[in-house]
Amino acid sequence: MTKRTSPHPTAHDVARLAGVSQAAVSRAFTTKASIALATRNKVFEAANALGYRPNLLARSLIKGKSGMVGVVISPLSPFCMAVLDAFSARLSDVGKHMLVFTNDGAKAVDKPVEALMKFRVDAIVLIGVRVTAKQARQCHEAQVPIIAFSRSPRNMKGVASITSDNVAGSEVIARHLIAQGYRTFGYMAGPEESKASQEREAGFTAHLTSLGLPAPERAVGQFHRAGAFEAARSLLSRTPRPEAIFCATDEMALALIEVARHELNLAIGREVGVAGFDGIEEAAWPTFDLTTYSTPVESVIGHLSPMLLDEQPELPLHTVITGKLEARGSTRRD
Amino acid sequence: MTKRTSPHPTAHDVARLAGVSQAAVSRAFTTKASIALATRNKVFEAANALGYRPNLLARSLIKGKSGMVGVVISPLSPFCMAVLDAFSARLSDVGKHMLVFTNDGAKAVDKPVEALMKFRVDAIVLIGVRVTAKQARQCHEAQVPIIAFSRSPRNMKGVASITSDNVAGSEVIARHLIAQGYRTFGYMAGPEESKASQEREAGFTAHLTSLGLPAPERAVGQFHRAGAFEAARSLLSRTPRPEAIFCATDEMALALIEVARHELNLAIGREVGVAGFDGIEEAAWPTFDLTTYSTPVESVIGHLSPMLLDEQPELPLHTVITGKLEARGSTRRD
Numbered sequence: 001m002t003k004r005t006s007p008h009p010t011a012h013d014v015a016r017l018a019g020v021s022q023a024a025v026s027r028a029f030t031t032k033a034s035i036a037l038a039t040r041n042k043v044f045e046a047a048n049a050l051g052y053r054p055n056l057l058a059r060s061l062i063k064g065k066s067g068m069v070g071v072v073i074s075p076l077s078p079f080c081m082a083v084l085d086a087f088s089a090r091l092s093d094v095g096k097h098m099l100v101f102t103n104d105g106a107k108a109v110d111k112p113v114e115a116l117m118k119f120r121v122d123a124i125v126l127i128g129v130r131v132t133a134k135q136a137r138q139c140h141e142a143q144v145p146i147i148a149f150s151r152s153p154r155n156m157k158g159v160a161s162i163t164s165d166n167v168a169g170s171e172v173i174a175r176h177l178i179a180q181g182y183r184t185f186g187y188m189a190g191p192e193e194s195k196a197s198q199e200r201e202a203g204f205t206a207h208l209t210s211l212g213l214p215a216p217e218r219a220v221g222q223f224h225r226a227g228a229f230e231a232a233r234s235l236l237s238r239t240p241r242p243e244a245i246f247c248a249t250d251e252m253a254l255a256l257i258e259v260a261r262h263e264l265n266l267a268i269g270r271e272v273g274v275a276g277f278d279g280i281e282e283a284a285w286p287t288f289d290l291t292t293y294s295t296p297v298e299s300v301i302g303h304l305s306p307m308l309l310d311e312q313p314e315l316p317l318h319t320v321i322t323g324k325l326e327a328r329g330s331t332r333r334d
Numbered sequence: 335m336t337k338r339t340s341p342h343p344t345a346h347d348v349a350r351l352a353g354v355s356q357a358a359v360s361r362a363f364t365t366k367a368s369i370a371l372a373t374r375n376k377v378f379e380a381a382n383a384l385g386y387r388p389n390l391l392a393r394s395l396i397k398g399k400s401g402m403v404g405v406v407i408s409p410l411s412p413f414c415m416a417v418l419d420a421f422s423a424r425l426s427d428v429g430k431h432m433l434v435f436t437n438d439g440a441k442a443v444d445k446p447v448e449a450l451m452k453f454r455v456d457a458i459v460l461i462g463v464r465v466t467a468k469q470a471r472q473c474h475e476a477q478v479p480i481i482a483f484s485r486s487p488r489n490m491k492g493v494a495s496i497t498s499d500n501v502a503g504s505e506v507i508a509r510h511l512i513a514q515g516y517r518t519f520g521y522m523a524g525p526e527e528s529k530a531s532q533e534r535e536a537g538f539t540a541h542l543t544s545l546g547l548p549a550p551e552r553a554v555g556q557f558h559r560a561g562a563f564e565a566a567r568s569l570l571s572r573t574p575r576p577e578a579i580f581c582a583t584d585e586m587a588l589a590l591i592e593v594a595r596h597e598l599n600l601a602i603g604r605e606v607g608v609a610g611f612d613g614i615e616e617a618a619w620p621t622f623d624l625t626t627y628s629t630p631v632e633s634v635i636g637h638l639s640p641m642l643l644d645e646q647p648e649l650p651l652h653t654v655i656t657g658k659l660e661a662r663g664s665t666r667r668d
Binding site: 068085098099142257 | 476
């Protein structure tokens with residue numbers, strides 16, 4: 001293998017070619033610095049000729065800010081993906097960038113968080129992953145804010161969290177299903193340790209039992225497609241079969257629709273009602289026409305951005321985003 | 335807003351607390367450096383007490399390598415998304431990380447590439463976006479390799495590219511459709527400037543005309559869902575209607591299936607054959623059961639990784655990945 005020689009001209013090289021001091025080169029590249037126009041032009045010409053670029057890493061060391069936001073994501077669910085996509089675009093707009101780490105959703109994120117701290121990121125966003133109290137404390141001490149989206153544990157020092165309105169949204173779903181005439185229910189849960197899944201189940205069940213209806217049959221779909229296929233087969237084979245099934249995510253609801261339709265030949269809506277949670281794009285496709293409680297991605301980004309752009313001195317501890325019911329064909333009985 | 339004090343203890347602080355030199359602190363944190371075990375332990379204890387972490391940004395300045403790979407992505411198609419997901423996991427495995435920029439697919443990527451160079455990334459990966467010759471030359475001069483995945487222009491100095499086997503794969507689709515008994519065809523193209531779409535159309539059309547069959551009817555679906563809905567309506571309303579339609583991506587083929595099924599009430603396969611290209615997950619869902627030419631994501635990552643991990647002194651100019659036909663219900667006539 002050939003050894004690489006350094007391809008980066010330095011500020012010193014630029015200063016020599018321009019016939020100015022190194023300090024002048026530095027000032028030329030600092031937007032608000034006071035410097036004679038002629039000098040700045042000389043520096044820019046020399047920099048151009050040499051292919052010199054001011055080193056943002058070096059600057060971030062001096063300023064203590066890297067302009068990078070660390071993002072830790074678990075293997076991607078469609079909803080988290082949509083948030084990531086929109087978030088990346090928003091950061092690029094303001095000249096910041098994502099340093100991305102992936103993490104197995106099942107494990108806590110100590111290793112990636114430790115690594116991100118070494119890169120001196122300005123903030124850390126966790127999407128669908130959990131952080132330990134120890135790491136949260138270390139970030140807090142180093143004044144690196146952590147914002148947990150979706151699967152966060154609450155009330156952890158140094159961690160701000162953003163979630164959908166899990167309890168109220170699931171009540172809305174329960175009310176809608178009852179209004180459509182369904183009377184017995186199933187619930188497809190995410191992993192048992194998921195706070196989001198717990199809250200959605202609690203909101204759904206509380207509304208049913210408050211009306212004297214039985215609590216839903218349940219199965220665990222694990223927030224992924226393979227798990228949802230198994231859970232769907234389990235729920236749909238109970239005797240009697242629940243008249244309507246609420247799934248903790250749209251992704252799992254789509255899998256349930258496929259099992260019901262293609263393995264059991266059931267008419268969606270008429271023979272079994274199906275509802276999801278999140279409002280992913282596929283839910284609106286004519287093929288699925290899935291009723292869901294939708295949390296707009298723009299709204300998530302709208303809350304996330306000011307937290308990350310130094311516009312807020314204090315992070316709110318916990319932000320709950322209100323979504324809305326999208327009533328579609330998957331919960332129509334006639 | 336409260337002003338932040340520096341939260342980062344320095345190597346100097348650690349050296350003082352441990353009662354050793356600053357050079358010893360540096361050696362303690364360098365894996366292969368020679369240092370007495372007792373000294374290393376003293377340094378680690380002091381570092382722990384202070385919450386000190388060696389600064390990776392500073393190290394990367396010295397080594398000229400940041401451990402970051404720059405990735406520029408356009409608004410995300412499902413296939414690019416799957417590649418990004420797998421790629422991120424692979425980089426994490428070897429202790430590297432993605433610095434992600436998003437870019438409108440329609441524009442060239444001069445701005446993000448310029449920014450990535452300033453962050454001293456070790457390499458740049460373009461997913462579904464184009465680079466200008468000027469930027470490619472600048473990266474080449476700075477010895478930052480660029481690898482273009484999917485929509486790359488060919489033969490640009492300093493840019494290695496990876497694509498699916500567009501021509502051969504589309505011939506395979508044509509052969510399969512003819513074997514299934516279809517005799518008249520449509521093609522749904524991506525943007526006219528897309529090399530991938532051009533090649534898929536050329537391979538498909540060449541095989542048909544070589545057998546004396548008419549060239550396909552065509553419409554432009556722009557590689558996105560909204561465009562594909564329009565193109566599907568156009569293709570399916572021609573008189574006579576093409577017996578089978580090949581779409582340049584699976585994503586567009588799914589949209590065509592929805593238009594055919596839900597707007598025109600056509601039986602997929604029997605009344606209109608549909609084939610795609612890429613092999614995204616949704617193609618295998620029972621609901622769509624889409625015939626496609628599939629390029630395994632693992633294979634893309636398998637080619638991408640050695641290029642980025644310094645295992646190859648010279649990048650191959652152009653890598654073509656062979657996929658395989660997935661024959662499914664969307665092209666079954668009976």
